[in-house]
Amino acid sequence: LESSSEIVIYLEEKNELPGEYSTVKVESKGFYDPVVVRDFPIRGKNLFLNIRRRRWILKDEGRYVSRNWKLVAEGSRMTHEFASFLKELY
Structure with a gap:
């Protein structure tokens, strides 16, 4: 979404179970409230x-x-995984 003064990018985590829970019975239950960074x-x-x-x-x-998600990456406002994700895009 873009206006004359701002850009908003909407990101949604894929429905891929974290590896540490691969051996237990789980059920997807939607999303937590969105976080805006x-x-x-x-x-x-x-x-x-x-x-x-x-x-x-x-x-x-x-x-x-x-x-x-690890807490904020040192010197930035994003998580380590998110920073890595963005690096892969470029």
Whole structure:
């Protein structure tokens, strides 16, 4: 979505179960509330990344789990995995 002053990019995590839960019974349960990250401007416009993270429920425990995104990468406003994801695009 683009306007005269900002760009909003919507990202949605793929429905791929994290490896650490591959041996247990799980069920996809949609998404957590989106997180909006403000990133560096592009061509003089503010850039916002609207990120929707998936969640799964462990059937035997009734506990929700999600992919383990490391906290913010040092010196940036994004996670290590997200920074790697962006690097792969370019």
